[in-house]
Amino acid sequence: MARVVVDVMLKPEILDPQGQAVQRALPRLGFDGIADVRQGKRFELEVEGPVDQAALDRIHKMAETFLANTVIEDFTVKVEA
Amino acid sequence: MTTRIGVVTFPGTLDDRDSLRAIRLAGAEPVSLWHRDKDLHQVDAVVLAGGFSYGDYLRAGAISRFSPVMETIIEQARGGMPVLGICNGFQILTEAHLLPGAMLRNNHLHFICRDQKLRVENAETAWTGDYTAGQEISIPLKNVDGRYTADERTLDELEAEGRVAFRYVVDGDAADGAGNPNGSLRDIAGISNAGGNIVGLMPHPEHAVEPLVGTGRTDGIPFFTSVLKKLVNA
Numbered sequence: 001m002a003r004v005v006v007d008v009m010l011k012p013e014i015l016d017p018q019g020q021a022v023q024r025a026l027p028r029l030g031f032d033g034i035a036d037v038r039q040g041k042r043f044e045l046e047v048e049g050p051v052d053q054a055a056l057d058r059i060h061k062m063a064e065t066f067l068a069n070t071v072i073e074d075f076t077v078k079v080e081a
Numbered sequence: 082m083t084t085r086i087g088v089v090t091f092p093g094t095l096d097d098r099d100s101l102r103a104i105r106l107a108g109a110e111p112v113s114l115w116h117r118d119k120d121l122h123q124v125d126a127v128v129l130a131g132g133f134s135y136g137d138y139l140r141a142g143a144i145s146r147f148s149p150v151m152e153t154i155i156e157q158a159r160g161g162m163p164v165l166g167i168c169n170g171f172q173i174l175t176e177a178h179l180l181p182g183a184m185l186r187n188n189h190l191h192f193i194c195r196d197q198k199l200r201v202e203n204a205e206t207a208w209t210g211d212y213t214a215g216q217e218i219s220i221p222l223k224n225v226d227g228r229y230t231a232d233e234r235t236l237d238e239l240e241a242e243g244r245v246a247f248r249y250v251v252d253g254d255a256a257d258g259a260g261n262p263n264g265s266l267r268d269i270a271g272i273s274n275a276g277g278n279i280v281g282l283m284p285h286p287e288h289a290v291e292p293l294v295g296t297g298r299t300d301g302i303p304f305f306t307s308v309l310k311k312l313v314n315a
Contacts, residue, residue: 014185014230015185015188015228015264017186017187017188017189017190017264018186018190021190066139066143066147067139069140069143069176069183071175071181071182071183071230071231072183072185072230
């Protein structure tokens, strides 16, 4: 079965206080040099059948209507080898 | 004929009981609606109550929005049926694109639970007719995903069309319930659609309907009497 990965990230202009909280915690833990952190979601989809253009179109539609809220989030679709 | 107002219960809804009670106190007939039942049982209006439907998985309201009952509610709301979304209900309405914008994690990342001061900005929606514009009310607020967000153009449009229904009162003492509690853009607490039949807000009017319980204030009851009056006079 092929795996397709959908990554969902808050749009750049949207404030991400969770990412900021992670970034602020890093120096305390001894991890220096990280200027910014943004937190997102990763969906790993195990696809039945071939991952052809039709399947990718369906996954795109799925990401657009459900996995991401395009009012506040961007997404990318990647086929994993 | 009595006016029937439905309240939807999803798995994880918390405030359906209080909403049904508020409807009864306002003089309408409360009707329980089930998320898997497409039939709205001849209700004249619907309340989407607060809580954590589907555990807020994926995003608050994202899964409930695709439930069978929502298919009918979306269709009828577009046809003019009054719908009020409170807290999680507001999140469901934005996820369903019945109201613009989206709700994000509070800017301070904490769950907040307090009495919140609001200003009624639009007293002409189906759910706010019994208030007067500019009136300040205080009702409970309790959420972690309450930060209202929309792009600048949408915000300008909402303002220009008078669709900001409620704003957090920011001037005054925090101990008094003043202040923007979550980083909502332009201090927006609630909005309506262009027709004024769909209203969503984060604070909870259904928890402020009786002098004996809660805060002792009844600032929330006009939501329910407003829609009742609107439906009776229609």
